[in-house]
Amino acid sequence: MSEERLQNVLARAGVSSRRGAAAIIAEGRVTVDGIVVREPGARVDPASARVAVDGRPVAAAEAKRTIVLNKPAGVLSSMSDPFGGKTVADIVYGDAAKAPSERLVPVGRLDKDSEGLLLMSNDGDLTLKLTHPRYEHEKTYVVRVAGRWSAEKLRVLQGPVEMPDGYVTRPVPVRVLREQENNVTTLEFRLREGRKRQIRYMCSAAHLVVLTLRRVAIGALRLPADLAPGEWRDLTDAELEAARRLA
Secondary structure: OEEEEHHHHHHHOOOOHHHHHHHHHHHHEEEEOOOOOOOOOOOEEEOOEEEEEOEEEOOOOOOOOOEEEEEEEEEEOOOOOOOOEEEEHHHHOOOOOOOOOOOOOOEEEOOOOOOEEEEEEOOHHHHHHHHOOHHHHOOOEEEEEEEEOOOHHHHHHHOOOEEEOEEEOOOOOOOEEEEEEEEEEEEEEOOOOOOOHHHHHHHHHHOEEEEEEEEEEOOOOEOOOOOOOOOOEOOOOOHHHHHHHHO
């Protein structure tokens, strides 16, 4: 692990906020390898340095980890369900032999009936920057819809569309991936807003019924083709770099 500012090491270990950690350090209450350090910006390697506050060792912060899950339909993208429904936590932590030792939480959400790309992480900075609305990361979905197709329906889907709460969506890039087969059309949506159940409401406005809705990408980070529904794995270095570029 690379070196970090001492105040960040204390903050990530849960000692205090970064501002509070800076004050604790300036007061001379922190030692690194037995030596008092008063500079909050001092660089330390949290993997090897012995950091203590008021003589008490500071536990190393949990290593950052991010995994990608191909969420199946019918599974909640939450850590628990008071009604006993199946959650992504049941998938990832259900097998004790394979479960991560870190506590990972979903990065954003997918509706229960939706499937596809879902990240889970304990990296707070990454999670915030991938989920906060102000960053507006583009998310790509492949959607199969039932209903008589027409160019007019494509125009409706591309918006704007008024949601049930009165919010009016911005225009959305939508294109046809597969022409109608047995009254079913496959579409690609690329959203930056990501309002709750937005695609389903958009399709309803065009008098189309959603059969399947699968998220296949967040920015340049794509759902691995070899990851079956219900399977998960750690991000590769290249995938992690793609996620960090988004953040």
